[in-house]
Amino acid sequence: MSFTATTEKSMTSKIITPRQDIGTQLVESWRDVSASTLGHLTCEGYLEGLRPLSENVRLLGNVVTVKVFLPDGGILRDALLLSQPGDVLVIECVGDRKYACWGELRTLAARIKGLAGVIVGGTVTDVAVLREERFPVFSEGISAVTTHPVEGARGSVNQPVRVAGIDILPGSLAIGDDDGVFILTPDRSGIYFHMLRKSKYGIRNENWKWLFNCAPTISKRAARTVLTGCLGDYFLGTVITHARRKIHDVHVRHPTTVTTEALSRIGALYAIESEIRGSPAEARLAVRKARMLPLCSRCMTGSRGR
Known part of the structure; x- marks a missing residue:
């Protein structure tokens, strides 16, 4: 009309x-x-x-x-x-x-x-x-x-x-x-x-699944940005880069101990990735599980439920 x-x-x-x-x-x-x-x-x-x-x-x-x-x-x-x-x-x-x-x-x-x-x-x-x-x-x-x-x-x-x-x-x-x-x-x-929401379940490469499983412990906001930014078989560097940028955007607007700690730990993730670049796939996965997973899973435990 x-x-x-x-x-x-x-x-x-x-x-x-x-x-x-x-x-x-x-x-x-x-x-x-x-x-x-x-x-x-x-x-x-x-x-x-x-x-x-x-x-x-x-x-x-x-x-x-x-x-x-x-x-x-x-x-x-x-x-x-x-x-x-x-x-x-x-x-x-x-x-x-x-x-x-x-x-x-x-x-x-x-x-x-x-x-x-x-x-x-x-x-x-x-x-x-x-x-x-x-x-x-x-x-x-x-x-x-x-x-x-x-x-x-x-x-x-x-x-x-x-x-x-x-x-x-x-x-x-x-x-x-x-x-x-x-x-x-x-x-x-x-x-x-709907595709963005389902994307976190569409990871076919087992090497990256551990990151999505531990990501929610960073904080609800950080987890949402990580999960919605990872589509299909994206390599880990892209995941970390996207997470850092999104958390940084939040940190600039509303800096908190959660965002400060998250950025610090993402910096450590970058450093580890740099160390293992060029290593065999199995060795990279082992290092990620041993050294990178704890950085995510223990990241600001107090932020759970926020």
Whole structure:
């Protein structure tokens, strides 16, 4: 169901469809999954060329699509009014990309509305303020030229859009961070999350199973990031590298004795791997069980149950 608003004087035409919702439960299931973890599994829905304006950014939410016909950006007001807290605006910009459709005032409105972020298939402006605000904004570029009202303006909200060569439907899932951003339809997001959950059981190489068995003792958060990051027959170095990066991200935001100790022990794991590199497979496995397993299994026992 949608409606079209027109006025004879300006020949303005807007197509606005009611908001579609992927569901809070499905969104929250992706809360601890990074874009690069998903990127280990697929490139489907990856918006190539879109970068975040700020560092240490995290974007996750239900997609509200907007089509803007530049140089007019008035349809964004309708999108902001229609959106709900936790939504992510995904904006397709049609026309001359030198006109930036997103800047300081719309960021302020989005923050007041409680949006989770904005993805702009075009340019943005007021970047110094946007970076200071640390509101999640992904875009294709930056411009000092801004949109302005025009006669015959048109646009749409919650209609299919196309950004970075990807067709995007309203009610999809947006997941992004410093590494980039993905858009997944509800069915695909459910399928990929199921694959990520099952991946810890899909390790066919016995050499690595011990790591997954002991990983939960590091901490619940660290264990989740380790387990969701290890897909199929990944070699141990990749597992340790991924674990270190994810725990480091947590440590930067909320340093604790758990994360400090976990990083220290991961450093020791690196050192052991360096020592045994080039040794026969059986010898490597024996060293891992004898020296690396205790580092994991005794890692901050007090963190159990947190």
